[in-house]
Amino acid sequence: MRTLKVQDVMTRNVTTVREGTPYKEIAAKLVNSGISGLPVLSPTGVVVGVVSEGDLLFNEGSAGKHEHWHDALHPAMARKAEATVARDLMSKPAVTTAPNTPVRKAATLLARHGYKRLPVVDSVGRLLGIVSRRDVLSAFLRPDPDIAGEVEHEVLLRTMSINPAQVDVAVTDGVVRLSGRLERKSMVTVIESLTHAVDGVVDVVNELTYESDDEGLRLVDPVDGTQLRDLW
Structure with missing residues (x-):
């Protein structure tokens, strides 16, 4: 199965700032670009924050506060309160992702950290692009017939060597309903797991039945009792 990767949906033309970019220039770029955050790059193009x-x-909110208010802050926050350039304003280290990361994993990162976008970097941390929540959501706009086709041909036939005629695959608004007897x-269990991994699948309703319960059964060496392999 081909899994949709970050490189398939990311934006490659990214607005950035350098470590020495001043406050007002950063603010202008955010406003003019209509975005909420910018990668901060080192002189070699590595994302540093x-x-x-x-x-x-x-x-801005700390301006004019009493000096004792600053004393009560964590050192990193106190430094940010007095900052005037990107290197002191930025959050670091940056949470990034790689271009070959599955879109589903990028979605998990965005949700876990509460971010709206992630810088996409190469093996040494140089910026390649940016992936946003909107980019990730595009994976779920896949047409239902395309999803059904991948489940039938990639999951059932190619991966599981099961005749697709044995399983009825119905997809409505990204929700896959599986029925039939195996x-x-x-x-x-495996078919349900693989179907969940298909790009565009929102949920899986598993109505498949089976003739025998083989889960937990193992082949055991009759001499020493060690497990040889799964029965299936």
Whole structure:
């Protein structure tokens, strides 16, 4: 099965700033680009951090505060409150992803960290592009017939060596409904897992039945009792 990767959906033309970019220039780029955060690059193009609207607003909101208020802050936050350039305003290290990362994994990273976008970097950390929540969501716009076709031909036929005629695959708004009768329970479990991994699948309703429950059965060496391999 071909899995949709970050490189398939990312934006390659990225607005960035350098470590020495001043506050007002950062603010102007954010406003003019209509985005909420910018990668901060080193002189060699390596992503060293991300500066966001929140970083700038924290700095602005701290202006005029009593000096004891600054003393109570964590050192990193106190430094940000007084910052005037990107290297001191930015959040670091940046959470990044690689171009060959599956889109589903990138979605998990975005959700886990509460970010709106992730810089995409090469093996040494140089910026290649950026992937946003909107880019990730594009994977779920895949037409239902395309999803059904991949489940039938890639999951059932090519991966599981099962005649697609044995399983009814119905897809509605990305929700895959599987029904039919198979020989073993382990087949049912694997098919459901593989179907979940198909790009564009929102959910899987598994109505497959089976003739025998082979889960947990193992072939054992009659001499020493060690497991040889799974039965299926």
